[in-house]
Amino acid sequence: MFELxxxxxxxxxxQLVDSAKKTAQDLADKGKNKLDLLNxxxxxxxxxxxxGALVYSLHKAGEENPALxxxxxxxxxxxxxxxxxxxxxxTEDERAEVEAQEVADAxxxxxxxxQEEEIEEEPIQLRGETKICPVCKAExxxxxxxxxxxxxxx
Numbered sequence: 617m618f619e620l621x622x623x624x625x626x627x628x629x630x631q632l633v634d635s636a637k638k639t640a641q642d643l644a645d646k647g648k649n650k651l652d653l654l655n656x657x658x659x660x661x662x663x664x665x666x667x668g669a670l671v672y673s674l675h676k677a678g679e680e681n682p683a684l685x686x687x688x689x690x691x692x693x694x695x696x697x698x699x700x701x702x703x704x705x706x707t708e709d710e711r712a713e714v715e716a717q718e719v720a721d722a723x724x725x726x727x728x729x730x731q732e733e734e735i736e737e738e739p740i741q742l743r744g745e746t747k748i749c750p751v752c753k754a755e756x757x758x759x760x761x762x763x764x765x766x767x768x769x770x
Contacts, residue, residue: 649702649705649710653703653714656695656702657699659695659698660699662759663688666688666761667685667688667689667692669757670688670764671685673764674764684762684764688762691761691762745757745758747760749763749765749766749770750768750770751763751768752765752766752768
């Protein structure tokens with residue numbers, strides 16, 4: 617009888633260890649999904665800022681470069697697709713939590729209609745860093761994905 621109790625305790629202990637291992641793995645996977653999502657959302661924000669800066673600089677210079685703008689749009693779409701793939705791999709609860717956070721962030725970022733911000737006359741330099749395009753040797757923003765002169769991917 618004493619041996620049966622030890623065997624039973626051993627079996628229960630192994631079950632608890634397996635359960636704890638599964639729970640730890642689930643938490644790690646959930647954390648990895650959230651981290652991957654945050655990284656992709658940061659990439660999306662950066663790509664969108666760069667697209668806006670490109671369109672602004674082209675407009676201000678009175679130039680058009682549809683091929684380059686299309687490359688930036690494709691880069692944004694690629695990141696958006698990666699975000700959707702991450703969300704598709706999440707559980708329903710995780711997706712609901714992420715969507716609720718996105719709604720809260722959007723409401724926080726939305727400008728109030730009563731307050732109008734003045735548009736500054738001079739463009740804001742996003743980063744002080746620059747780099748040189750390996751193709752045309754033009755100076756471009758340090759965060760740029762593509763050269764805004766020749767369209768080469770950086």
